[in-house]
Amino acid sequence: MKIHVNEQVLELAENINIEQLLVHLDKPLIGSAVAVNQDIISRSHWADTILNEGDNISLFQAIAGG
């Protein structure tokens, strides 16, 4: 299936969850936030949130500067 990650198209196997996506992309699990179609998914739901064809995924880091 095709999904969009930070506006890049990505071809993935079916039934992949958010945690698996981050591992696949070699992204840190700590300090990352993930939104699926503009909805931020809490970290406690990463493992049970299955991605679907056409989903828009946004990955970004916590920033603390001020």
Added chain:
Amino acid sequence: MLNDDELLRYSRHLLLEDVGETGQQALKNAKVLIIGMGGLGSPASLYLAAAGVGHIVLNDFDHIEVSNLQRQISYQSDDIGEAKVEVAKRKLQQINPEIKVRSINKAMPEIQLTMELTMADLVLDCTDNMASRQLINKSCVDAKVPLIVGAAIRFEGQLMFFDHSETDSPCYHCLFPGSEEQTLNCSNSGIIGPVVGTIGTLQALEAIKYFVGLPSGIKNKLKLFDGKSLDWQTFTINKDPKCTVCGQH
């Protein structure tokens, strides 16, 4: 009641249907706690003082360094070595002698923060590190005090508003649960002044809107600002039922 000087000073607010004399009086009665007086706290406090927010408490433990001056617009070269909150307090009183400004020149332990929150209507998180952000979030959740969070590094900004007076509000910890997370800050990543200034300015705008009773467009939202493209992205923050900070409330 507003005095004659205030009627003149705030005449451009009084022209606005959404502020008017009622809104200006609400600003005068408002009590805001600004934690962190760097690149976010500088513009946020300058605008809130100018707008007539009647009670402003400034908290920081830092002294002004030359490397701050590229973005922390409350300070100038003569101020190097002085405590940020003392210089900022002086500046705010010069801008607006009608308001009360109090400074807390130390890193507040949790117990003192909790005490300060009993006297605050709203908190602006303008800090520069994750541990402070987590402590401020937890304290605001416990005290049910609304919190406007700003953050910036490089060309990126983040802005969120949590109304902790509402029991179903999500919190900062629902979004970023780890307090020991290695996060990016201005001293390890760099920052462009107007980017952090934009976020601090919007924290002030949201605070003014909150005090005059206008709904926030960013409640339970995360706004991401890209200072290169000037694009904004908006995300909904959902309450995590398993959140160790706000989940049991």
